[in-house]
Amino acid sequence: MRGRRWRVGAGLAAAVMAVALAGCSEDGGESTGGLTIGLLLPSRAVPRWEQSDKPLIEKRVKELCPDCTLIYANAENDAGSQRQQMNSMITNGVSALILDVVDPKALRSSVRAADRADIPVIAYDRLAEGPISGFVSFDGGRVGRLQGEALLKGMGARADDGGVVMVNGDPSSPNAAWYEGGARSVLQHKVRILKSYNTLGWRTENAHDHMSAAISTLGTNQIDGVLAANDSIAAGVIAALKSARVSPLPPVTGQDADLDAVRRIVEGEQYMTVYKPFRQETDAASAMAVALARGNDIDALVTTSVDSPTSKDVPAVLLDPVAVTAETIGQTLVRDGVYTLDQICTPKLRPACDRVGLTR
Structure with a gap:
């Protein structure tokens, strides 16, 4: 570019x-x-x-x-x-x-x-x-850099030489390499990239399979963070982590600010998304x-x-693009009218919304 x-x-x-x-x-x-x-x-x-x-x-x-x-x-x-x-x-x-x-x-x-x-x-x-x-x-490079920077922040002390799995997008899309390149520019020399996968169709089920394979190969203790290219991929990653009874969940990135992803962020299952x-x-x-x-x-x-x-x-x-975490949902997605508080904060999520400051 x-x-x-x-x-x-x-x-x-x-x-x-x-x-x-x-x-x-x-x-x-x-x-x-x-x-x-x-x-x-x-x-x-x-x-x-x-x-x-x-x-x-x-x-x-x-x-x-x-x-x-x-x-x-x-x-x-x-x-x-x-x-x-x-x-x-x-x-x-x-x-x-x-x-x-x-x-x-x-x-x-x-x-x-x-x-x-x-x-x-x-x-x-x-x-x-x-x-x-x-x-x-x-700017796809910026998207990837936002994801990488947020992942390091979410990993905390483990960002110093911790282990990361990358679950990237579909290689037929030119954006997939753009996002991955941006993320790698932040993560390289900071963490160990243990596994890297391409996700055909950006499909949740394919991401689930990738993450399950990573867990099977690496175990759960080595995985300190997951760079998921978008929210559909993040959904599959998180489902696989939960199926393996990983607790607490490592920070997982996303992209697109899908409503389900925003709810996962409120609940503490997904660390961030990228709002475009x-x-x-x-x-x-x-x-x-x-x-x-x-x-x-x-x-x-x-x-x-x-x-x-x-x-x-x-x-x-x-x-x-704009990085969104639990602390910034109100000042980004709600402020811009993408979602209302009622859409995000279902009755089940009301206590979690209160914890992160999403109150009426």
Whole structure:
């Protein structure tokens, strides 16, 4: 990744508004209309795609372009399905595509097909390969560093040469290596990485199998912390630790601020998660897609550039993630309206919420 790195805030908000205004006709009417934007998300295994990203993009596209139509497909973590979905959208003549790619290499030919059809593609959350027109994501290296720093803090005195198991993401996703690299940059020379696994599909059950294997090989006394790449993986890790009757549980990281993970943090089973303010990401992607669908440039909307394996200087927005522990849930997730206290603090968790200061 390279290029200038600016924080995204009021400047991007102003630029997004400019895009909305640019869509109005000179006689003061509504936007040009007749535009269709395709949204392709990778799976339902990670709750955020269906619960946060999809509705937020639908809402923002409609705000920026009332006459635009958004069509949606979920690949269920299958690259072949996503290729068929994308090719169908291209055949139907969409005006722009927002693509959260399952497998960049497998979808490269479809990205090229979109380019030949003059359909711009915005790579969303994961960097796609081929002639993409823009990229919106959170800084993956920063995500991994936040996880590594929190894990060391959670390990306390054991952070000095303690033993860590890494349960990483799916290697077909470019973000998996990005996260892992960031985490390793913090953990190397500080702790011993006892085992490292790749988790196909980011699936909870696969993470459970990895953690069970680590426990079987290493025993329980050597494992002082677990670097879990996201909250779905953390769920499998924690289930395996509990099945092995590990007590107390070692600190376990996560990512995505899934509601179940937030509840696990309150309960003391998961140490932290990484919150990625989804509205910032969905707003940026929606603005870029609407601008490109209308034939406008996106210079005012981007903040940096990145290189993919196939393209140089892709216009990009890289946003800042936020580490969340039990002590900071209120000032991050609750403050931003991601979850209410009632959603987090079920009757069973009410005493735990009181202990960590999540009170009405």
